[in-house]
Amino acid sequence: MRYRLLALITATALLTTTACSGDKKDETAATTAPSTAPSSAGGPAREDADLVIWTSEAASRAVTPIAQKFGQDNNITVAVQVIAADLAANAITANEAGNGPDILTLPNDFLGGALQNGTVKPLSLAASDLTAYEKSAVASVSRNGQVWALPYGMENLVLYRNTKAVPQAPATVEDLVSTGQAAVKKGTVKRALSLPVGQEGDAYHMHPFFTSAGGSLFGMDASGQYDTTKIGIGTPESIAAAKKIAALGEKGSKVLSRSIDGSNAIAQFTAGNAAYLISGPWALADIRKSKVPYDITPIPPFKGGKPAAPFLGVQAFWMLSNAKNPAFAEEFVTKTMNTPEAMTAMYEQDPRPPVRDDVLAAVSAKDADMGKLAAGAKNATLLPDFPFMAGVWPPLGQAYATIVGGADPTSTMQKTGKTIESAVKAK
Amino acid sequence: MTVRWWREVGLRHAGGLVAVVFAVVPVLYVVSAAFNPLGTVVSTDVIPTQFSLVHFRSLFSDPARPFPRWLLNTVIVCAAVTVVQVLCSALAAYAFSRFRFKGRRGGLLTLLLIQMFPQFLAVIALFTMITELGDAVPALGLNTIAGYSLVLMGGALAQVWLIKGYFDTIPRQLDEAAVVDGASHATVFFKILLPLARPILAVTGLLAFVGVIGEFLLASIFLTDTRSKTLAVGLYGIIESDRSNNLGVFAAGALMTALPVVLLFQYLQRYIVGGLTSGAVKD
Amino acid sequence: MIRILCLGIAVGTAAALTPSLAGGGHYVVLTVAWVVVAVLLVTYGTRRAVTAKYLIPGTLLLVVFTVAPVLATVQMSTTNYGDGTRTTKQETVERILANSVVQAPDSPIFDLTVAGSGDGDFVFLLVDRATGQAYEGNRDGLRELDPPVTAPPGYTILTPKQVNDAAAQLREFAVPTEGGAIRQRGLREAYEGRAMLRYDGNAITDTQTHTRYTVQRQGDREYFVDANGERLSDQSWRAGVGLDNYRKAFTDERILGGFLRIFGWTVAFAAGSVALTFVVGLGLAVMLNDPRVRGQKWYRSVLLLPYAIPGFISILVWSGFFNQEFGLINNLTGLDVDWLGDPVWAKAALLLLNLWLGFPYMFLVATGALQAIPGELKEAATIDGAGGFTAFRRITFPLLLVAVAPILVASFAFNFNNFNVIELLTHGGPFTPDNPDAGATDILISYTVRLAFGAGGAQFGFAAAIATLLFVITGVLAAAQFRATRSLEEVH
CATH class of the missing domain: 2.40.430.10 (D-maltodextrin-binding protein, MBP)
Structure with a gap:
């Protein structure tokens, strides 16, 4: 028995001393040698890197080289992490737990939820410091006299056209349908238009048709801001618009189909199956790779209708309020990224119209597509960022899908209006 | 081949073949997508029309998707969690099967109830917990394989019921005889029961393994760093970020993930056939 | 000796961690670590407590990583924790003030x-x-x-x-x-x-306009609000709300209305999945488990494939198969079924997928059970004059059912909370525009997750309340089942 006890004590003591000495080593390393940061080459990108950036896969290809150079210049480790699902929700939760990134990239509609949760901190740049940037882009990430993120790219829907199937750009939706269907008849393509609807609907992609047909999501106040007391869904205008959409649906001209969804819409076009595609700049890389001859034009309106208004989304860099490395984050966003060179690099890896006017001009001169994409934003309205939109998008999308599938537009829009009303009121 | 053969055996083969087709077609689709150089949803069909290893190559060369690393992480998590789960379950099953103690029945029932509560619903609490643990002991925090494994080890007793059922069928006389010969309870457990229970250990091990390798809900929350991801969350990220283009890469990764599991299953097949039920029927 | 070493390692690890844990103020982790060590010492340090020696390892893990989070979830169900209320009041004030600094x-x-x-x-x-x-x-x-x-x-x-x-x-x-x-x-x-804002302990004042924002309650939370009821910020803070979340669950029509229907489908889905996979698996086992059938091993190897492929991969692949226009199923069969858009077909699609995922397992289990049934029993029945089918129905099947009952129950329990297959195939849909929260194929857990993280933003407190209720329901059901299948008999 005594022997056992002895062994126990020895083992304990041994472990304690070895572990403690290990501890001390860590401490000294942390306090005395800040400049000898672990080399970024080879070593795994740890989550306690000196700068952690969360982003999407596409953007990561652009951000990674810039961030790595920043790391070398400042002799620090940088980790660019691709977040598979729910970047926004994960970032809010992780930031609150003190485990979030220092920087993330998300579109401007992150702002509402981020402010509600105190997730982001302002740029500490005044709007006047951002005069080189497109005004509407800066406005999209501004609130309460502060700019909350550094915008870098615009995204809005445009009309891609297979020029082999349809040489001339359509002037109206009716033109689009007739020329597309003519191409199908000729056998050049299998369908007129590829626009993602899916079983759950896609309110974002349907918005241009909806607005051109006279519908609106919210009213606008005098200053051009959304007036959420005036909900446009369920109104007679929205019902009239829904009827026009229904006419394009599965029980109408069959231009729209629930079988086309986010997973196959772009591929339908790049495979040469569709005469037209309604999509955004994210589709460009695939289309170029596919060698389908294409042109880009703004989305046409219905004949005699209002202009087709896509949503304008603005991709941006956000700094988090609980960042572990706020100084590096601020330096990276307000200095490194806030340059024409970095903005050009972002465009090169993840092509979408830059929001710096000088970069857009330079880029458009070389790449005509950028100007055409930007032209598609002429009638665009800003992507709304209210936190309650989480309760608006799903029922609205569902309404479109149901209507495309052949449901009664009138009652569907009325029911949806009520659902959206209660979602808006709840907050 | 007589008519009688056709009626009595041929029909059995026919039924079996229908099942084989049903089982194999989706698998063929994955194979076809993995070897199709275009790798998009539109271009893929059940029967492979083209052959290329481009997706496999990209799995091993793209630093944004360190597939070998994910594979290693997955193997570590699967091995650790499976071993712990089977061992803990077997230990507890031994107690429940061989000892009579107060709260035995209640304990078994409670176990069942807790197991039925999906851990995922407590995810916010788990997240807070691992965050705190990571602040205290960085090696066990978020984005660590160890921390994630610990969370999954919360299901350490998931296999108690199955193993206990099997232990119940092993005659008590065996261990009683050993005790008479002077063996301790530990000897009885490790030297007599465990070797006899090999089939059920293999089966529960497989069940645990399959459960862990496919887990991506918790992984997608706890493992955000590219290099700490498991195959499940990594592959899910690939397909989720661009469903139409990444089908090929995803399918290639899926094949590479499934292959070892399939081989393991083939190897352990005889145990699965016998392990779950043989004892119960003999009773 | 091994035992001593292990205990030593445990004590040593805890002791080694103590200085840094105490120094860092991680008292909860510290306490838990030492409690675990103490439990281990008491259990394994003596020759007594033999039963505990076998129960403790798994139980410790279970308590720390499953029971504790569940209890924390129950506790969370009495708060308003969620989007807008993630911070304490102090943190909220600090952030509002810090964010009000503008460049002059x-x-x-x-x-x-x-x-x-x-x-x-x-x-x-x-x-x-x-x-x-x-x-x-x-x-x-x-x-x-x-x-x-x-x-x-x-x-x-x-x-x-x-x-x-x-x-x-x-x-x-x-x-x-x-x-x-x-x-x-x-x-x-x-x-x-x-800094444009100042806080005096009660109210926040705008230094430019001199507007005072005082604390007022709006709905289930408090905000800084001016005299006209305008909020300074949407950011509120965490607070206890007692049983309000449960009250909401039981009174909100939107939730109640969907609940019963979803509960019914959850049971049907779980039972249907078990029944289908078992019937098909058993049928195959009976068909192929015949000495005259050659290549049984080959059949088994191939039929195993669906079970051996990690589930999330199969489900994602299958989700494309159900597309009405381009999906494999309609294309191969020449059908034009609206698989995922029609409430009934969507349910059928789920069951079909679950059949594919689950029948190999049941096939193997049934094969094993069939092989284990002593041949004498079957022979005896045949001698008694029973035909092939009668023998099966009267002798084989009941024996088999007894053997596989626990597996059927476990399979039911698994499918009852099979979030993956719902989320990856139908997302709970198809939905109707008037109820975007409750889809036609939602089961309780997918519904809960949507309530928690879906339309209303994150409502963790409310979700925790629903999760607690779900826990109770699942428990009652499981207990009832086990009583019914009498597999608890052995326990008595």
Whole structure:
């Protein structure tokens, strides 16, 4: 028995001393040698890197080289992490737990939820410091006299056209349908238009048709801001618009189909199956790779209708309020990224119209597509960022899908209006 | 081949073949997508029309998707969690099967109830917990394989019921005889029961393994760093970020993930056939 | 001896961690670590408590990583925790104030060098970009400097890494000026900023407009609100709400209306999946488990494939198969079924997928059970004059059912909470526009998750209440089943 006890004590003591000495080593390393940061080459990108950036896969290809150079210049480790699902929700939760990134990239509609949760901190740049940037882009990430993120790219829907199937750009939706269907008849393509609807609907992609047909999501106040007391869904205008959409649906001209969804819409076009595609700049890389001859034009309106208004989304860099490395984050966003060179690099890896006017001009001169994409934003309205939109998008999308599938537009829009009303009121 | 053969055996083969087709077609689709150089949803069909290893190559060369690393992480998590789960379950099953103690029945029932509560619903609490643990002991925090494994080890007793059922069928006389010969309870457990229970250990091990390798809900929350991801969350990220283009890469990764599991299953097949039920029927 | 070593390692690890844990203020982790060690010592340090020796390892893991989070979830169900209420009131005020700092108009921008004393005091060495004038700034104010600019005695110039690491202290540091204060921006720049809001312990005041924002309750939370009811910020803070979340669950029509229907489908889905897979698996087993059938091993190897492929992969692949126009199923069969858009077909699609995923397992189980049934029994039945089918029905099947009952129950329980297959195939849909929360194929857990993280933003407190209720329901069901299948018999 005594022997056992002895062994126990020895083992304990041994472990304690070895572990403690290990501890001390860590401490000294942390306090005395800040400049000898672990080399970024080879070593795994740890989550306690000196700068952690969360982003999407596409953007990561652009951000990674810039961030790595920043790391070398400042002799620090940088980790660019691709977040598979729910970047926004994960970032809010992780930031609150003190485990979030220092920087993330998300579109401007992150702002509402981020402010509600105190997730982001302002740029500490005044709007006047951002005069080189497109005004509407800066406005999209501004609130309460502060700019909350550094915008870098615009995204809005445009009309891609297979020029082999349809040489001339359509002037109206009716033109689009007739020329597309003519191409199908000729056998050049299998369908007129590829626009993602899916079983759950896609309110974002349907918005241009909806607005051109006279519908609106919210009213606008005098200053051009959304007036959420005036909900446009369920109104007679929205019902009239829904009827026009229904006419394009599965029980109408069959231009729209629930079988086309986010997973196959772009591929339908790049495979040469569709005469037209309604999509955004994210589709460009695939289309170029596919060698389908294409042109880009703004989305046409219905004949005699209002202009087709896509949503304008603005991709941006956000700094988090609980960042572990706020100084590096601020330096990276307000200095490194806030340059024409970095903005050009972002465009090169993840092509979408830059929001710096000088970069857009330079880029458009070389790449005509950028100007055409930007032209598609002429009638665009800003992507709304209210936190309650989480309760608006799903029922609205569902309404479109149901209507495309052949449901009664009138009652569907009325029911949806009520659902959206209660979602808006709840907050 | 007589008519009688056709009626009595041929029909059995026919039924079996229908099942084989049903089982194999989706698998063929994955194979076809993995070897199709275009790798998009539109271009893929059940029967492979083209052959290329481009997706496999990209799995091993793209630093944004360190597939070998994910594979290693997955193997570590699967091995650790499976071993712990089977061992803990077997230990507890031994107690429940061989000892009579107060709260035995209640304990078994409670176990069942807790197991039925999906851990995922407590995810916010788990997240807070691992965050705190990571602040205290960085090696066990978020984005660590160890921390994630610990969370999954919360299901350490998931296999108690199955193993206990099997232990119940092993005659008590065996261990009683050993005790008479002077063996301790530990000897009885490790030297007599465990070797006899090999089939059920293999089966529960497989069940645990399959459960862990496919887990991506918790992984997608706890493992955000590219290099700490498991195959499940990594592959899910690939397909989720661009469903139409990444089908090929995803399918290639899926094949590479499934292959070892399939081989393991083939190897352990005889145990699965016998392990779950043989004892119960003999009773 | 091994035991001693293991205990020693446990004690040693805990002891080794203690200084850093105590130093870092991680008392919860520290306490848990020592409690675990104490339990281990008591259990394995003596020769008694034999039963506990076998139960403790798994139980400890279960308690720490499953029971504790569940209890924390129950506790969370009495709070309003969620989007907008993730922070404490103090944190909320701090963030609102910090976010109100704006750069003073036409104020100078400085090149910044930070020098530190090593004990938390700093000096800003500043050069006005426009004029080139150098300054030294500390907590008391600005002082002009003549070049060369050097750090004052006792201070050393910080490297970028040091500036970054001192962020928490530097956040409190600003050089007061007439117009506001000079603050750090990034690593090498400073600007003159002004906080637009002030907090006096009760209310926040706008220093420009003198508007007072006081604390008022709106709905289930409190905000800073002006006299007209306008919120200063949407950010509220965490607070206890008692049983309000449960009250909401039982009174909200939107939730109640969907609940019963979803509960019914959950049971049907779980039972249907078990029944289908079992019937098909058993049928195959009976068909192929015949000595005259050659290549049984080959059949088994192939039929195993669906089960061996990790589930999430199969489900994602299958989800494309159900597309009405391009999906494999309609294309191969020539059908034109609206698989995922029609409530009935969507349910059928789920069951079909679950059949594919689950029948191999049941096939193997049934094969094993069939092989284990002693041949004499079957022979005896045949001699008694029973035909093949009668023998199966009267002798084989009941025996088999007894053998597989626990597996059927486990399979039911698994499918009852089979979130993956619902989420990855149908997302719970198809939905109707008037109820975007409850889809036609939602089961309780997918419904709960949507309520928690879906339309209303994150409502963790409310979700925790629903999860608690779900826990109770699942438990009652499981207990009832086991009573019914009498597999608890052995326990008595």
